[in-house]
Amino acid sequence: MRTIKFLLFKEFKQIFRNRAILALIMVMPVVQLIILPLAADYEVKNINLSVVDHDHSTYSQKLISTITATPYFKLTGYNKSYDEAFRLIELDKADLVLEIPQGFERNLVRENQQELFVAVNAINGTKANLGGAYLNTIIQIFNSDIRVKLLEHEESNQTQNIDVTVSNWFNPYMNYHVFMVPGILAVLVTMIGGFLSALNIVKEKEVGTIEQINVTPIKKSHFIIGKLIPFWVLGNVVFTLGLLVSWLVYGITPVGSLLVLYVFVSVFLLAILGFGLLVSTFCDTQQQAMFIMFFFVMIFILMGGLFTPIESMPGWAQTVTKFNPASYLIETMRMVILKGSGFKDLLRNIGIIAIFAIVLNLWAVLNYRKTS
C-alpha cells in the first residue's frame, strides 16, 4: 500500500510540474466544448441558391421572395439561362439551381399544374439532401397557399389535406446543442483519458526510467494502478469542467441524476484508461502510441453514434460499435442528460463497460513485461 501511495505522489508531482500539459488538459476541453457544438450543427443554413427565372411574373417573384425570406437560402445568382447558373455550381458559388419555366404563372392558373426544375450540387451529401428537401417543402407550402387563394371563392370544391403535427420529445425545440454537447463531452473524456494513459508508460520507456523501475521489486499491478488513479482523477475533473461548461454556456442541466452520470463515467474512465495503458505496453515510442490511439479514437468517434445514428449503419458496422466503449458513453450521456434515465435503465451499459474495464486493465497488467 505504501508503495502505491508513493507511486501516486510521484505521478501527481510529475503531472503538476508539466504545466503545459496540465493547461492543455484543462483548457482544451473547455474551448472545444464551447466551439464544437456551435459548428457541428445539423441544421443546414446559408445554402447558396441560384435562380433562373424564365417567367418574370408575379408568381415567380413571389416564389423567389418566399424562398429567400427563410434563413436557409441565400440568393447568390439570378441568371438568364440554366447554363449560366450551372457555371455557378461548377465554381461552387451555388449549391442549388431553381429553374422557373416560361409561362409558370399562366399554366399554374389555367391548367392548375406546373413543373419546376431543381438541380442540386451533391458533393456535400448532407447539404444537398437537406437543401433539396427544404426547397421542396417551401415550394409545397407556396403551392398550397396559392391553391387556397385560387379556390377561395369556390367553396364547394374542398381541398383535401393531411395535416401532420409533430411533437419533439426530450428535446422540444429540436435544439441541436442539447443533443451534441453531451456527445462531444463524451468524446473529449474518451480522448483525454485514452491519450494521457497511452503516452505515459511509453514516455517512461522512451526516457529510460522504466529500466530502473523494472529492476526494483515493484509489482506490475502496483505500477499500473499507480498510473491509473491519477488519470482517473484527471478524467473526472475534465468531465466536471465539461458539465459546468454545458450548464453555463448552453444552459444544459441533466434531467437525470448527476450521481448516475458520475458512476457511469467513473467506470468508463477505468475502461478507457485501461485501453490506453494496454496500447502503451505494446509500443516503444510515444510516436507509435500516438498513431495507434489516433486510429482508435477516430473509430470511437465516427462509429460511436455521435454524428450518425448507429441504427442506420450497416450490420457489420453495428457489430463493430458493440466493441466501442465510447458508443456506450455517448448513449448513456444522452440518455441521462436528455431523458433522465436512471440506474435501472443503464444497468446493461454499466455492466458492459465494467467488463471492458476489467478485461482491458487485466490485459494491460499481463502484457506489461518487466523482463524482455
Add this chain to the structure above:
Amino acid sequence: MQSVVLNNIKKVYGKDQKIAVDNVSFDVNQGELFGLIGPDGAGKTSIFRMLTTVLLPDGGSATVEGFDIVKDYKKIRNIVGYMPGKFSLYQDLTVAENLHFFATVFETTVEENYDLIKDIYIQIEKFKNRRAGKLSGGMKQKLALCCALIHKPAVLFLDEPTTGVDPVSRREFWEMLKRLQEQKITIIVSTPYMDEAKLCDRIALMQEGKILSIETPENIVESYPDKLYAIKANNMHALLKNMAAYEKTLNSYAFGEYAHASFTDVALTENELTEYLKGHGLSDIEIKKTEVTIEDCFIKLLKS
C-alpha cells in the same frame, strides 16, 4: 564465496540471430570490484541486463548471490542495485524526490541506509531541490549511484558509469567505488576506458560477445609476451604505414602521440629500425621501450 556466477550464458537478438553474448562464463567473488572491459557492442550491457533480471538469457544459467536469474528474479531484484548506462531517473523530479522514491520502491527509507550513501550524497545535497534533469553529468552519476545504493544492495551493477563524464568526476567516481567495496558490496562495472581497468580487482576483456581473458590487471600486463616500443617521427601517418610494411613488425598501432610496436626479432636494435625508417623519408625519429598497458594487451588479444 562467489557472489555472481555465469555459466555459458548466451543471448541472441532479432531475426538474424545476431549473437550478442556468446557462451560467457565467469565468477565474481564477494566484495570484488570486477570490470567488464570492451568496446561498444561487446555485449557488456546485455550481460548486465540479464544479471539484473530484465533480460532473459537464451542459453546457459547464472546466479546472483545464489539466486537463479530466471527462477528467483524477484529475490534478485531486492538485493541488486543497477545503474543503467543511460541516465534513467525521473528528470522532472528533484534530487531528494528521486532518492526518496527509489527508497520507497525498495520498501526502505533514505534514513535507514543513509550511512552507505552519505559520502556521495553530501556532494549533491546542496542541489537536493533541483530537478534531476538539470544536473551536470557528474552530478547525475552521483545521484544515480545513490539511488542504486539506497536499499543496501549486495551486488551493484554499474553499466558504463563514467561514459560522458569529465576526468575529474571520473576519478572521484572510482574513489567512491573503492570506498563502497570496503562495505563488502560486490561491484561489477563495465567501461570502454582502458585506463579505468587497472582500478579493478579483476577484469574480463570482452569482444563481440566473447571473453578474451579474465585476470587481474597486473597479471594481464605481466603476461604480455613481447617487448614493446614507443616510436615517434615527424609524420605519424607515414610512420604507421611503414611500420606495418616492415617485415619484422609483429604489431604496430597508434597510441596517443606515439606508435606502439612489437617485433618478431627479439634481437632487433633501435639503430636497425631507425635506419629503416630514415630510408623511407622519415626524420626526428625517437624510439624507446615502453611499459605495457591494458590497452596494449587488449589489442594484442584482438589480433591473436
